[in-house]
Amino acid sequence: MSQHFLLSRPAKTLSLASVFRMSDTEAEAMFRKVRWPETDGAPVCSHCGGLNAYECRRPNGLLRFRCRACREDFTITSGTLFAFHKLPLRGYLAATAIFCNEVKGKSALAISRDLGLSYKAAFVLLHKLREAMAEEMKGRKLGGEGTVAEIDGGYFGGYVKPANHVENRRDRRLACNQTGKRKAVVIIRERNGRSLPAVFRTEGQALSFIRARIAKGTIINADEGSSWDALHATYEMKRVNHEEAYSLNGACTNWAEEFFSRMRRAEQGHHHHIAGPYLLRYAQEASWREDHRRVSNGDQAHMVSGLAMKRGPSVDFCGYWQRQSLIH
Ligand SMILES: [Zn+2]
Incomplete structure (x- = not known):
């Protein structure tokens, strides 16, 4: 039996130990190259784009530049x-390394313990790393003539605890007994290619998203769910009834299922509760991890920090701390 990729030598190119052995100068040099790859690490002014800046450290030694x-x-x-x-x-480098080394996900509580941060700071930092991963999926279109894609949906959030006494229990499948917080994550995944998740109230609401993001000529594999019937008019569809088999006549949704498997393990093993406004970010994280599952951890950390440096200030957390301080 061949060795699993994650156990092989090429999979392990970055360790937390090596991050902590780095000097401040080495960490700075690395980040400069990630931030300004086009000038090989020479500073580019973030205000005017000027190339003529000099080092002007803060009194506490932190690196700062001044634009001429x-x-x-x-x-x-x-x-x-x-x-x-x-x-x-x-x-940041340590946080990114820890985040990439955990293949299913990392809880904010655990990373706050690892790095001695407050829970809130760890929560925001991890969500920013997810935002960075999502940057890669912006405007992504999948499929094309002769390619095969799979679609599937999974429900997350809105858990209703059953009552203690049987006589008080209600049928939790009925809409009137649900919280309204339950949402469907829909994944599009090209076989041997990339994936793209989105969040809707129900699977059926995903149709226009699917039509917009899967190119015509793609063969789509889906399960027996009636929400997908309307797609037959646009695409060649292969359906598999999971009550009969997981794979039938070449039709299966195993690639899409792998995404949900990773996301469920993140939900159950790390986060316990992934729902509400951040559900899409967790889905994007699982999708990114699936797409890059055969990339070494060093390259993954490099990619995530590169994406974080490329992306402007956070959309999700712009003003977050200010809002928090207004509440408290
Ligand atoms: Zn400037």
């Missing part, structure tokens, strides 16, 4: 997802 053109100050993380954070650079 506009006289403004900026740092390696200015204008990126990591902007306004107070962690040293090695902290």
Whole structure:
């Protein structure tokens, strides 16, 4: 039997130990190259785009640059997802390494313990890493002539605890006995290719998303769910009834199921509760991890930090701390 990829040497190129052995200068040099690849790490002003900046460290030693053109100050993380954070650079690198090393996901509580952060800071940091992963999926279209894609849906959130006494229990399948928080994650996954998740109230609401994101000429595999019947008019469809078999006459949704398997394990093993406004981010994380499951952990961490540096300040958490302080 061949060795599993994750156990092989090429899969392990970055360890947390090596991150902590790095000096501050080494961490800075690495981040500079990730942030400014086009100038090989030479600073580019985040205000005016000028290339003429000099080092002007803060009194506490933190790296800062001053632009000769506009006289403004900026740092390696200015204008990126990591902007306004107070962690040293090695902290981001360690967080990214830990996040990538956990193949199913990482709970905010665990990373707050690992790095000595508050729970809220860890929660926001991990969601920013998910936002970075999502950056890669922006505008993604899948399929095309001669390719095969699979679609499937799974429900998350809105758990209703059954009452203690049998006589008080209600039928939780009925809409009137649900919380309304239950949502469907729908995945499109090209075989041997990329994936793309989205969140809807029901599977049936995903049809226009599917038509917009799967190119014409793609052969779509789906299960027996009646929500997908309407797609027969647009695509060549292969259906498999899971009550009969998981794979029948070449039709199966195993690639899509693998995505849900990873997401369920993240839900049950790490997060316990993934629902509400952040559900899409957890789905995007699972999708990214599936797409890059055969990439070494070092390359994964490099990709995630590169995406975080490419993306502007957080959409999800812009003003988050201000809102929090208004509440408390
Ligand atoms: Zn400038």
